[in-house]
Structure formats: structure tokens, C-alpha cells
Amino acid sequence: MAETLHSVDPTTGAAFGDPIAATTPEAVARAAAAARAAAPGLAAMRPSERADLMRAVAAALHDHEDDIVALADAESGLGETRLRGELARTTGQFEQYAAHAETGAVLDVVIDHAAPRATPPRPDLRRLNIPLGPVAVYAASNFPLAFGVAGTDTAAALAAGCPVVAKAHASQPATAILLGTVIAEALDKHGADPGVFTVVSGFQAGLDLIRDPNIKAAAFTGSIAGGRALADEAAGRPEPIPFYGELGSLNPVVVTPEAVAQRGTALVEEFAASMTLGAGQFCTKPGLLFLPEGHGLDDALAEAVRAKEVHPMLNGRIRDAYAAEAARLASHPQARFAVEPSAVDDGFAVTPGLVSAPAAAIDGDDALLHECFGPTALVLTYADTAELQRVLPQLPGGLTATVQLATSADPVAQTALPLLAERSGRVIVNGWPTGVAVTHAQHHGGPWPATTNARHTSVGTGAIARFVRPVAYQSTPESLLPEALHDDNPLGLQRRVDGRMEPVAEA
Template identity: 45%
Template sequence: MAGPAPVEAAVTAAASSGFTATTRSERAAALVALAAALERASAELVAIAAAETHLTPGRLSGEVTRTANQLRFFAEVIEEGGYLEAAVDRADPSTVPPRPDLRRMLRPLGVVAVFTASNFPFAFSVLGNDTASAIAAGCPVVVKAHPGHPLLSRRTAELAREALAAAGIHPDAITLVEGMEAGVELVRHPLVTAVAFTGSERGGRALFEVAASRQQPIPFYGELGSINPVVITAAAASADAASLAAGLVEVVTRDAGQFCTKPGLVFVPAGHGFAAAVASELASAPAHPLLTDGMTSAFEQRVSALSRRDDLAVSRGPGDADARPAVVTADIAAFLADPDALLAECFGPLTVVVEYTAGDDLLPALGHLPASLTATIRSAPDEDVTWLAAILSPRCGRLVFDGWPTGVATGWAQHHGGAWPATTGSLHSSVGASSLRRFLTPVAYQNAPESVLPAELHDANPLHLPRRENGRLVPAARG
């Protein structure tokens, strides 16, 4: 099944691939093989991606490396085995009520639908984090290709299927579909057990409702909109406003601001020259084409609407090309008078700088913040920002101190999530080891004969897993 297929054929093929019965070691080997195939074809794939997305070859080459590293990371996660949450409670007739023999672990859900992102054509696309974590969990994947890079999606899927076959895995563990109608049909398909989506709040909400309205509703893990607020304290601005301004402009304009973690709203104390320093940095920030014409049009409409307001100042990068970087400056009174207008996410190189005069002004403004993937505090060394962290931490999935939030490292401790509208479920992450949890479901075995138990739950722990036995954590045994 090379290239995109009808939804029915793609889902049926994935469900019939036998992939859920593979072992952890088989899946780990497959993930490593996928990483190697991606790296071998890097030059070819980067050339296709550059032509379709306008992103630079240097950026895309780095993203290929990140994607290959993600695949290898998940191989390590499943080989370690702790993600299974294996637990054994042996029978104890002395408890009240008497406890039977209970053994529990996580099992793969089944076919997962993955909707790819436009802004990361490798790291969140056909072999991106959602696909990698689903494959690691033991779930076959049907990928809904993004229309912004169809040729890249087809070629990547073709290489992935070849790599799976060479690793002894049925290639239908990864299939590909295309088109908006196919996406809706995919979410509705009765064999699809979960959906991972990265994209707009509008598109994600529509598909979320489709998933919830099925006769058998399924989980929909959507990463949607995020404003990613930054709070700069007076002490930090006094220490180095110019450096902070340069850093902000750099992260907002990097790759034309097309990051889900781009800082879209910055609170800064008035009177420290920060806004002027940002305008100075912006004067040399060049325009960069956005991923699609539709995104460019939406960006320009947003900038034009803000420019028409008398209570806002809008500065732009040099020249007259579309998608020139833009910074909107407002005082705290303008923000509080109409917060929704300044809290709407804008995809592209735009950020809003709100000047406050005192902590008393800042507090009510922070109360308007929606949930975001990230929030950031820029403070002076040894400054006590406990109060600020207490306000921001419930409003984000990751709280960043004295840095910028645009890098999302893959690791065991990473959390890339947040409450609505950042995601459809704040309990789960779309990056890091815990992202596997989205595609797993627990099953408990009561008084089961060992012959029917998975090896992970056998008394002797033959696979040497870390697990909990009679309530105590037992580290992995050496093989």
C-alpha cells in the first residue's frame, strides 16, 4: 500500500498488520530502523521539504536529526519497560476483604490516527513524536498527511514502510491518508481507537467533537492554541532590558514565528526602555515566507486589525513584503479594557508587549490568561518570584525560568501540554516519555493462571522489568 490510500483500506490494513502483538524488543528495533532510514534519506527529504514549506535547509536538517533522536529515545523507553506500570499484588487472605491475586499493566489501545502539523514537517509529521510514541506503545498508525507538505509526507511514509519491512515488521503498521474529508472519516472509523492532532484550535475542536459524538467515543489528544505568556520583572528589566529585547525578537522571528511555543504576550514594567529596544531590534528583522499563502493572509489580517486601534502601537520589520515581523505595544489599561483581543494566538512573527506600572497592575492582567503550553518568568538572580510562579504554574504545562520557551526537549521529565485551549486534555503530554500513555489502557488480571499472563507479569519477572510488587517498587533486575 504505497502512497495515500482510501481510509477504509488504510485502517483495515493497519488493524490487520498484527502490530499490537509485537514484543517490546521488536518495536525497539523497528524504531531504531526508522531513525536510520530517516537519516540515510536526509538530503533527499530536506530538499523536498524546503521546496514545500519555505523553511531553510539548515533548519530542516536539524529537524531530521531531532526526529531520528526521538525515535531512538522511544526505543530506549520501551526497552526499560517502566512505562508499562506493571504491578503485582499477590493473594492475601488476611486482609479485609481478602485480596485475590491481582496483576495489572498497560496494553496498547489499537489503531491510532495521527494528524500531522504544518510547522514541523519531520518532528510532528509522518514519523514525528505522535507516530513514534504510538508505535512504541504497540499501536499501528494511520497518518493523516498535512496538505502543506504532501510530497514529503508520501516519500517519508514510503521510506518508513520499507524500513519496517526490513526490520521484520508488517509495513501496514504505518499507512497514509490525505484530504480533509479523509480526516473526518478517519476519526469516525470504528477501528480507530485514539486520535493525536496538532493544529489549529478551530480544526481541533471540530475533530474533537467528531470523536466524542461517535457511537463509541474515543480519546482525542489535540495540541491546539497557545499564547505562551512571558513576565519580565522590574529587576530583570533594570539589569538588561536591551538583551531581553534582543532575545525576544530573535525567538519571535525565528522561522517566521511558526512555533507552538512562540512567546505571544509579554508583560514588561514601563519606564525601562524595553519597548524602544524591541523596536530597534525589529528594524533589522527580515521577513520570511510563512508555510502557506493562507497563513500569510491570516497573519496580515490580524496585524491590520490591530493597527487600526488607537490604543495600540504596531511596529513592523523593514520593507513592504508580507509577513514582516510585528510587535504590538499596549499599556496595561488597554489590555484590561479588551483582553480577548490581545490574547488571541497569531501564527507567525507577532508578539504583544504589555507595559505595566506596578505589581498591583499586573495581578488582574494575569488573571485573564488562558491556559498555555508554556509560561515564562524572566527575573534577576536571587529574586524571589515564588508568588509569580504560583500564579502562572496552574496556567501552563511547562514553566520556564530565565530562558525562552521555544525549545521542547525530548526526555523523561518533559511535559508538552496544558488545559484548554492549549490541548484537549491537560493530563497528557505530546512530547517525552509520558506521551506513550495516551495510547495505552490498563488491564488487571485476577487469579489468572500464569499461562495466560503476559510475561511482564510472571512471578519470576523474566523480562527484568521495574515494577511494583505488593505495594513496593522493585527496580529492574539484571538479565
């Protein structure tokens, strides 16, 4: 029986719209082959030409904002306000990555002229980055626009000069098709090869895509189980390819005794708001809160969490997994529910929860150290700095880690910060991890299981580096070199020549 997908309203659990046929293996192969055929032309574009393509995509997404937001809300239940902001972030990513690529920073051009009198003599060497080739992008459900088929991975791949075959998430199949149509039409109007961007749908299509020999890299945001399965597929190919997976993260928050004394009530409200944002379905949700013994905030925490109304979960499978994982955490011999979550009658809605335990419960035991995807968090009480020194290094790798402190001289903070930096990709002081700024300095990654490669980010201009590789030309006549490596810098790019950065040419 052929696989079909259905749009489902998370607020009611009811399907709507026409069934969507999954992409056949033959169609996946055609899409990958078309992407491979389009790759040389996209790679040969000047940075300014590629930037123009990306700006055309951003403009088209903006022009179709009302239709995109309405359909995404119907399939995700995330709300119009949230989704308009997310689409603005999405178009902003395309524009920012376009501007970054235009400077030549993506190419990372380095020229070392020949030094025949050096000991030993040194030949002329010139290096630049080239695109990997077609990229498979696996859309996430919790950010249907910013991490969907038109999200950061697609923007980064196109900025690198790589065609994209994007696999729609089953929770938002119609949104993915609409986004794919908008992008394809924008690229077509700009004269791009139709193979530059394609959307495929269905579980089997995702497997067929990662296995296709025309695909040269893949990016994924989702569960540990799903990401690990695709990573194994990527590694097991006759020609293994890079797989950049963003998987699960606890995002621990350590609150010092001084911070509790200074602003404990405010921290409780801020934590509850961050933990339940988007129904706790953010990869940066603070899922683990360390509080000092005797903090006196138990009642306030429970009250703040119970007071939160959350959006429905994205689908029935996620709702059921949320309930099962929260119950498993509370079943630990040293843990208990401080607030027990429950399902709500309508659709996939749930209530938030809290599980409490002493920090000693994770000392040598990782049973509690698993992400609960949804609006439930684990609160651990620690005795002293020595206990933090013992348990923090045992935490799994994460995207973020936070310290809430009173002053920079806070001794608990001074102990915790370097330990947390060893286990995470972004360290936050007196803030909350939900909310990821799309900037040049951002790092959205971390040690396993947060990602499959802690050296790379999936947010910010550094995300583009995942989809290029360096090539060095030695003693090559200028007429045979790519334009970016010519001595007169005809493209006006940012370059390092004989160890010194050249100024970018004025426009």
C-alpha cells in the same frame, strides 16, 4: 471533482512537481482496516522487539536524510540547517522512545499478591497497560519532520504498540509521501505487517479517518479551529475516542523591573530572536510580553524586531491569516502598532511586527488574548504587582509561561510564577520557550486552548501514555497471564511488586 494536492515553494508561491491525488474514502477505510488487522501482532511483540522496529525506522530516516531535507525545504522554506536539526530530533525521538519502551516503563506493570489474611482478604491483582489500537496522526505544517507523519505522535504510538494511519499536511504532501515510503520500507524489511504504518492525504481523508470505527485514538497539532472540529468528530462518534490536540498558545513572558535594570538590552535582542524564529510559526513562540511601565525599551524593541529577516510563511492561507490577525490586534481601542508588519512581494514572505497596549486592556477583555501565528507579538505594560495579580489569571491556557528575573528574591517573580503555573504546562525562568527538549521530564501540553487534555504531553517519553490503557487481572492463573505479569519477570521489566519497585534485570 477529485481532490488533488500540490507542492508549493513558499519562497515563490509557485507550484512544482506532479499533482498528488487525495486518498479516496475507500482507500482510507482500507488503511484503517489494515491497521486494525495489524494491531494484535504489534501489541503481542515483546518490548525489545518493538524497540528494534523503531530503531530500524530511525536508521532508515537517517539514511535518507539528504532526500528528505531537500524535499522538506522545497515545500516549507525552513532552510537546510533547521531541517537537518529537526530530522536529528525526529530520529532521536524514535530511539529514545524505543529505549524507554524496552525497559517496560510503558507497560507500568504492578503486581499485588493475594493477602488472604488481610481484613478484608485481598485477591491477587496484576495490572499492565495495553495498546489502544490504531491511531490517527494528523501532521503539522510548521515542523514537517518533528511533528509530521514521522514525528513525535507516530513514534509515541508505535512505542505504545499501536499501528498508525498518518494524515499528511496539505503544505507538505510530497514530503509526507516520501517519509511514509521510507518508514514503510524499513518496517517491511524488519518483517512488520504493512498495516502498521500508512499515510493518507487530503481534507476529506482527514474527516474519513477520524470517523472510521477502526481508529481508536487520534493526535493532532494545528489550529484551534481545525483541532476543535476534529475533537468534536471524535467525541461525536458512536464509540467516542480520545483526541489529543495541541492547538494555540500565547506563551506569555513576564519581565520584572529588576530584570529590565540588569539586562534590558540583552532581553530585547533575545525576545526578538525567539519571537521571529521560524517566522514566528512555533507553537512555543513568545507571543505576549509583559514589561513594567517606564521600561524605556520601546525604541530598542522596535529596532530589534525590524532588523529580523524571517523565513516565508508556510503557505498563502497562513500568510493571509497572519496579516489579518495582526491588524485585528492593532485595531483594539487601547492598542497600536509599534512595528507594523507587511507582506513581501516574493512568495509568502512577511516582515515581523509588534503591537503595544497597557495591561489594563486585557482586564475583563479577551480581545487581545488570541494567538497571532507568525512573527508578531503583543507587548503589554503593567503598573505594578497588583495589576499582574489581577490580569495573569485571566490569560488563556498555554503551553509555556516565562519569567525573566534578576534574583530568586525578586518580588514580582515570586508573585508571577505561581499564577503562570496555573495557566501553563511548562514554566521557564530566564530562558525562552522556543526550543522543546525531548526528555523524560518534558511536558509539552497545557490547559485549553493549548491542548484538549492538559494531563498529557506530546513531547518526551510521557507522550507514549496517551495511547495505552490499563487492564487488571484478578486471581488469574499464571499460564493465562501476559508474560509481563509472570512472577519470575521473564522479560526483565521495570515493575512494582507488593508496593516496591523491582530492579530492572541486567542485560
